Amino acid sequence: MKATLHRYFPRHYGFIQLMRLDKPIGTLLLLWPTLWSLWLSAQGMPNLGVLAILVVGVILMRCAGCVINDYIDRHFDGNVKRTRMRPLVSGKLTDKEALLLFVILVLASFTLVLLTNPLTIGLSFVALALVVIYPFMKRHTHLPQVVLGAAFGWSIPMAWAAQTGELTTVTWLLFTANLLWTIAYDTQYAMVDRDDDLNIGIKSTAILFGKLDTLINAVLQALALLGMMLVGTTLSLSWFFYLSLLGVTGLFVYQYWLTRTRDPDDCFKAFLSNHWVGAIVFIGIFGHYISTG
Numbered sequence: 506m507k508a509t510l511h512r513y514f515p516r517h518y519g520f521i522q523l524m525r526l527d528k529p530i531g532t533l534l535l536l537w538p539t540l541w542s543l544w545l546s547a548q549g550m551p552n553l554g555v556l557a558i559l560v561v562g563v564i565l566m567r568c569a570g571c572v573i574n575d576y577i578d579r580h581f582d583g584n585v586k587r588t589r590m591r592p593l594v595s596g597k598l599t600d601k602e603a604l605l606l607f608v609i610l611v612l613a614s615f616t617l618v619l620l621t622n623p624l625t626i627g628l629s630f631v632a633l634a635l636v637v638i639y640p641f642m643k644r645h646t647h648l649p650q651v652v653l654g655a656a657f658g659w660s661i662p663m664a665w666a667a668q669t670g671e672l673t674t675v676t677w678l679l680f681t682a683n684l685l686w687t688i689a690y691d692t693q694y695a696m697v698d699r700d701d702d703l704n705i706g707i708k709s710t711a712i713l714f715g716k717l718d719t720l721i722n723a724v725l726q727a728l729a730l731l732g733m734m735l736v737g738t739t740l741s742l743s744w745f746f747y748l749s750l751l752g753v754t755g756l757f758v759y760q761y762w763l764t765r766t767r768d769p770d771d772c773f774k775a776f777l778s779n780h781w782v783g784a785i786v787f788i789g790i791f792g793h794y795i796s797t798g
Contacts, residue, residue, distance in 0.1 A: 519592040519598045520606065523571065523592045524571055524572060533780045533784075537786065539563050539661070541783075541787055542660070542662075543555065544791060545740065546676075549793075554620075555664075558667065562617045565610050573640065574639065575591055584701065584704065587701075632656070645708070647713035649708065650692055653687060654683070654684040654688045661683060675740060683729070686779075690776055690779040690782075692714065692725075693764060693776040694772075695711035696772040697769045698769075718764075722760075723757070730750060734747070742790070745793045748789065749790075752789075759778065760779075
């Protein structure tokens with residue numbers, strides 16, 4: 506199917522590539538924390554309307570983030586092996602088309618947010634700001650992964666606010682745990698491009714951490730687990746949730762083993778496996794409310 510679209514509808518497929526609809530890993534990494542927050546804030550019974558708004562909103566804003574990232578990075582991507590065939594670099598799409606698509610996606614997302622409440626609407630402006638400034642951070646700081654972590658985790662307070670109309674200590678504890686996890690997995694992602702990034706002057710935590718990259722990632726993951734445990738303790742979650750954290754621990758050990766040689770392909774495999782981290786945590790949260798409900 507992908508090959509057919511690419512062959513007979515190259516421009517249409519260019520839009521799919523630009524929004525990363527052919528690579529759902531980013532959407533899933535954004536969606537799982539949203540679902541964690543929604544289920545926890547609703548104590549296992551989220552409002553279906555809010556659920557639908559958030560799921561569609563996550564997809565739209567993930568697409569928007571990819572579009573603006575590719576637009577801002579269009580003069581760099583041609584020098585990186587992994588990104589040199591992106592639509593704006595290869596000429597499948599024009600810069601104006603990318604900007605127009607970004608505006609359409611943002612307006613569609615904002616229309617959905619207007620169906621929630623004032624707090625969620627206010628938080629959406631922060632989400633948009635994080636999406637726009639992230640690509641520039643790679644030029645000015647070795648910590649763009651922190652900004653990405655904030656952008657990917659901002660759906661947590663938004664989901665909490667959409668469901669309850671307020672934010673709590675647990676909201677920010679969950680956000681912090683997710684932030685630490687995101688920095689770790691995006692460092693794995695940056696390890697894939699480290700040599701190319703050094704050549705063109707792009708900054709990342711993978712470059713900043715250097716030979717300590719895998720060790721620092723392990724510490725970040727351990728702190729993320731600690732944060733999740735504090736969430737579980739504060740909300741009195743059952744053994745089902747803690748069992749899921751044990752499964753996550755096993756995945757983190759597997760990722761450390763994969764990245765120990767810093768082979769780009771293995772680092773990318775480690776990054777991709779983080780989808781299962783998000784899924785397992787959600788299973789733990791969902792299982793708690795099913796088993797205790």
